[in-house]
Amino acid sequence: MVLPTLSVSRVFASLLGFCSAALSRMGSNNKDGFNVSDLGAALNAEDRADLVNALKNKLQDLAGKHSDVLENLSPTSQHDDLEAKFFEERAALEAKYQKLYQPLYTKRYEIVNGDIEVEGGATGAEPEEKGVPDFWLTAMKNNEVLAEEISERDEGALKFLKDIKWSRVDNPKGFKLEFYFDTNPFFKNSVLTKTYHMIDEDEPVLEKAIGTEIEWYPGKCLTQKILKKKPKKGSKNAKPITKTEQCESFFNFFSPPQVPEEDDDIDEDAAEELQNLMEQDYDIGSTIRDKIIPHAVSWFTGEAAQDEKKSVAVRKKSGRALAGDGPQGERPPECKQQ
Secondary structure (H helix, E strand, O other): OHHHHHHHHHHHHHHHHHHHHHHHHHOHHHOOOOOHHHHHHHOOHHHHHHHHHHHHHHHHHHHHHHHHHHHHHOOHHHHHHHHHHHHHHHHHHHHHHHHHHHHHHHHHHHHHOOOOOOOOOOOOOOOOOOOOOOHHHHHHHOOHHHHOOOOHHHHHHHOOEEEEEEEEEEOOEEEEEEEEEOOOOOEOOOEEEEEEEEEEOOOOEEEEEEEOOOOEOOOOOOOEEEEEEOOOOOOOOOOOEEEEEEOOOHHHHHOOOOOOOOHHHOOHHHHHHHHHHHHHHHHHHHHHHHHHOOOHHHHHHOHHHHHHHHHHHHHHHHOOOOOOOOOOOOOOOEEOOO
């Protein structure tokens, strides 16, 4: 920019003028031994005040000219209006295609659960199990993010998973996941839900998540384990001591981290830990929404896992940052408290 350059040069011209005056006061005999500290001593109080005022005026002038340039360069209100329109039209387009996908998901559901017969299927003498056994369990285990959440104990319950759906919610904005289960010996619920409430859906900024309270049958809770400890020798109580502890399980997904109502209720370390937990929780939810639900067949066969590994390898080789593995390249959500 030409204007700032000229203004700065004038500031330095003023400064050089004061320096020349100071040098003349110091005398020509001391030129060889001159150092910067001598300049301050040579300037009297009036000269120093004039120098400060000159610099201040020039800097204010520069700031004003920068402000005018930036205002003309970046029409913020127009950009914000266009961006808002983009988000509005994108949401409408996604809603349109979500409806178009439904017949495909319905047919997948019918085939997976054996509601319809597929042409060309096996016709052996012995009756085979209908549908595609362990379809959703296998699809999720083939995904690296979800595989870390599924314990061996979880697999028995996830074999009864019949379908997973997602939908947008508008008040407040966000999305909801629905897990449909067949009758099973682990819990009474036929549907487990997980809802994400967003402060800003397009960034995204996560406000909180809400999960279904699971109605476990006695002794079947997969999120807890009962530890039995033998009593000490000589103890009057001969019965073993039992202790209940939380354990790792995919079904902890339905008990998301709780966000305090007030910022003052949480210190910095706890806030950082909460942020990490919420990012991990959102990562699981968005993986199910963006990858598993639309491409469940490819995840079941393992094809999607192979494609993802190849894609990651190519990006690593090219040196690009691995930001946002989902189809929309979303960043991890921010925590409301941060």
